[in-house]
Each structure stands twice: as C-alpha cells, then as structure tokens.
Amino acid sequence: MAPAGPAPGATVPAAPLLAGAPYAKELNAACDAVRLASKLCRTVQQQLSDAEKVDKLDDSPVTVADYGAQALVAWALSRADPGARISMVAEEDSASLKDPSGAAMLQRITQLVNSVIAEAGGEPLTGHDVIDLIDLGASPGGGAGRHWVLDPIDGTRGFVGMRQYAVCLGMLQDGDVALGVLGCPNLPRGTFKEDDGGAVAASRSGDAGRGLLFAAHRGHGAYVSGLWDASPPFTRIRVDDVAENSAARFMESFESRHSDHTFTAEVARHMGVTLPPLRMDSQVKYGLLSRGDASIFMRFPPSSYREKIWDHCAGVVIVEEAGGKVTDASGARLDFSRGRWLDLDRGIIAAPPRVHAAVLEAVAAVGRRRDGEGA
Numbered sequence: 001m002a003p004a005g006p007a008p009g010a011t012v013p014a015a016p017l018l019a020g021a022p023y024a025k026e027l028n029a030a031c032d033a034v035r036l037a038s039k040l041c042r043t044v045q046q047q048l049s050d051a052e053k054v055d056k057l058d059d060s061p062v063t064v065a066d067y068g069a070q071a072l073v074a075w076a077l078s079r080a081d082p083g084a085r086i087s088m089v090a091e092e093d094s095a096s097l098k099d100p101s102g103a104a105m106l107q108r109i110t111q112l113v114n115s116v117i118a119e120a121g122g123e124p125l126t127g128h129d130v131i132d133l134i135d136l137g138a139s140p141g142g143g144a145g146r147h148w149v150l151d152p153i154d155g156t157r158g159f160v161g162m163r164q165y166a167v168c169l170g171m172l173q174d175g176d177v178a179l180g181v182l183g184c185p186n187l188p189r190g191t192f193k194e195d196d197g198g199a200v201a202a203s204r205s206g207d208a209g210r211g212l213l214f215a216a217h218r219g220h221g222a223y224v225s226g227l228w229d230a231s232p233p234f235t236r237i238r239v240d241d242v243a244e245n246s247a248a249r250f251m252e253s254f255e256s257r258h259s260d261h262t263f264t265a266e267v268a269r270h271m272g273v274t275l276p277p278l279r280m281d282s283q284v285k286y287g288l289l290s291r292g293d294a295s296i297f298m299r300f301p302p303s304s305y306r307e308k309i310w311d312h313c314a315g316v317v318i319v320e321e322a323g324g325k326v327t328d329a330s331g332a333r334l335d336f337s338r339g340r341w342l343d344l345d346r347g348i349i350a351a352p353p354r355v356h357a358a359v360l361e362a363v364a365a366v367g368r369r370r371d372g373e374g375a
C-alpha cells in the first residue's frame with residue numbers, strides 16, 4: 001500500500017514537515033538536531049588534523065567531529081523535549097575523553113560544540129556536560145518504548161578521507177523504526193554523478209549545490225531538502241524500480257574491508273547489471289537509492305562482522321517509505337528490536353521491489369555456485 005501524503009516529486013511547504021502526523025514533533029526535532037551536527041562536521045572536515053582523530057580498539061577511526069556531533073544531537077533532542085528522559089543508542093562513548101590523555105581533545109570538542117550552540121541561541125556547555133551528553137548514547141535499546149538511534153558520523157573513514165559521510169538519526173518506537181533522518185553534507189543536490197563519491201567531494205563541501213537532508217516518517221513517506229537552511233521546503237521522493245536489470249546501477253561500500261566487492265561483482269554479473277558499481281561511504285547510499293539515483297545497494301561484510309543498528313536504522317525507514325525493500329540475504333526484514341546489534345543472515349540488500357527480488361535470487365544462485373565450487 002502506498003503511504004499517505006503528497007505524490008512523489010511534490011514539494012511540501014517549509015517546516016514543520018508533516019504537521020499532524022503522529023511523530024511530527026519528534027521528526028522536526030530530529031531534522032533540527034541533524035542540521036546542527038552536520039554544521040559541526042562540515043567545519044571540522046575542512047580542517048581536520050592528526051591530533052583530532054584517534055583509532056578505536058577495533059582499528060576504526062573516531063574524530064572530534066564524531067564526539068561533537070553525538071553531543072550536539074543529544075543536546076538538541078533534550079532541548080526539544082525538556083523534562084523527558086531520553087533513551088539513545090549511539091555509537092560513541094566518552095571513555096577515552098575521561099582519561100587524562102583525552103583532556104585536550106575534550107577541550108577542542110567542547111569548543112566546537114559551543115560554537116554551534118551559540119549560533120542556535122543556547123547556553124555554553126562545560127566539558128562535563130559534553131561527556132554526559134555523549135554518554136546518553138549508552139542505552140541498550142530493545143523492543144519496548146522509544147529509543148533514539150544515532151550514528152553521529154557514519155563513514156568516518158570517508159570523512160577523514162575527504163569523501164562522503166552522513167549524520168544518521170533514527171527513532172525506534174516499540175521495536176519498529178518510526179522515523180529516520182540523514183544529513184549528507186557532501187552530496188550534490190542535483191542528480192548524482194560518478195565522481196561525486198570520490199576524493200573530490202569534500203573539496204566542494206559547503207558549495208551552495210551540496211548538502212542534502214533525507215527524512216522519513218513511517219506511513220507518511222520519504223522526503224528530501226537542502227541541509228543548510230533552517231526550514232527549507234521538502235520534496236517527496238521515490239525509488240526507481242527500473243524495468244530491466246541492465247539499466248540498474250548498484251552501490252556498495254567504498255571500503256572493500258566493509259563489504260566483499262568480488263561477491264557483489266559476481267551477483268551483478270549474474271543479474272545482467274552492466275554499469276560499474278558506485279562505491280561510497282556511509283548511509284548516503286540509502287539516501288541515493290530512495291531518490292532514484294541508483295537502484296541497488298548491497299553489503300556483504302566478513303562473516304565474523306556483527307552489524308550495529310545505528311549503521312542502518314535511519315536509512316532503512318527512508319528506503320521503505322520511498323517504496324523500496326530492505327532485507328538480509330535470506331529475504332527477512334531487519335529487526336531493530338533486539339538491542340544494539342542486528343542479527344542477520346549474511347548481508348544486506350536494499351532495492352525497489354522488482355529489482356530486490358532479482359538481487360535476492362542472484363545472491364542465492366551465486367552463493368550456491370560458490371558452495372559447489374568449495375565442496
């Protein structure tokens with residue numbers, strides 16, 4: 001059933017988005033929070049120094065902007081709903097900032113956060129406040145009640161490498177994703193062109209033509225707007241269910257350690273997909289799929305890897321509300337109700353319905369062929 005609301009391509013008036021929908025207040029608060037965090041990230045990406053990033057235990061990077069964006073989103077959501085106890089499942093924690101060796105980094109983060117808060121008309125925070133806000137993200141989540149789900153910077157490797165990244169905020173209500181918002185500072189507003197995912201992206205970050213905000217409300221559609229204005233008009237978006245596989249463009253991680261490029265190439269070949277893959281960091285891939293800039297997203301990490309809910313929560317509801325399907329390799333929908341991790345069968349496949357069925361079939365066929373060869 002098509003979701004309620006305006007037709008795809010229709011422009012809806014400036015904020016508040018979807019006034020009257022059940023979670024309109026929360027949706028608009030989430031959009032504001034993501035806009036603030038995106039501003040901080042845009043500033044930092046242009047001037048990031050080695051002293052502002054550290055490697056985590058799992059060998060992944062984290063920067064002052066990851067921490068700053070997490071604190072800002074927590075601040076903005078708390079401000080929008082004073083008195084409420086917010087439950088947030090977020091990627092970062094403050095452990096390394098509480099250590100004396102993290103003092104300079106905490107000071108820098110506090111300064112960055114306060115500069116954005118000042119612009120938003122708020123009172124300055126102390127380092128302790130920033131730590132408390134970051135640690136709001138330690139919730140175990142689960143299937144009961146409301147949990148915000150935050151990846152303050154998804155695609156930190158892309159952020160550091162001057163490529164694509166996204167600020168990703170979802171809202172779980174009783175185990176289902178009710179809202180999703182993606183801030184994509186380096187995405188061009190026009191149709192996506194091949195080189196836009198690559199190293200040149202950030203050199204143009206801040207251009208008038210860059211910066212998109214995707215937002216979805218379960219049952220009320222998916223929308224896109226410019227990222228930098230306080231209350232821009234939104235346009236309803238829809239996936240592109242191409243009639244022929246040969247016309248489908250597929251997307252995957254820029255980093256081959258995050259997703260097996262050899263396997264996806266074999267699946268694409270099996271389907272008769274001829275266009276080369278669009279390789280990009282982060283959930284911007286879900287945004288582009290929802291807007292019809294590409295028709296397939298595949299992710300096949302190493303079998304030992306366990307997916308985290310913040311890497312998919314916002315993107316999944318945006319794709320579904322744009323008319324797409326997101327499942328694991330066995331065709332099951334992703335279950336966000338089980339805590340901080342997603343348990344799934346091998347990989348993740350997102351696409352419009354016809355193409356999705358074709359990808360599922362091809363994944364199974366290539367899997368069987370590989371098993372046969374290995375036997």
Ligand SMILES: Nc1ncnc2c1ncn2[C@@H]1O[C@H](COP(=O)(O)O)[C@@H](OP(=O)(O)O)[C@H]1O
Binds near residue numbers: 060091155280302
């Ligand atoms: N070995 C691995 N396999 C799969 N995903 C990984 C991974 N190591 C890190 N990731 C996740 O992949 C995310 C980025 O996805 P993509 O490949 O689409 O850009 C990272 O998010 P962060 O950048 O928020 O840490 C991280 O959670």
Ligand SMILES: [Mg+2]
Binds near residue numbers: 061156
């Ligand atoms: Mg990370």
Ligand SMILES: [Mg+2]
Binds near residue numbers: 151153154155310
């Ligand atoms: Mg992530």
Ligand SMILES: [Mg+2]
Binds near residue numbers: 153156
């Ligand atoms: Mg992250």
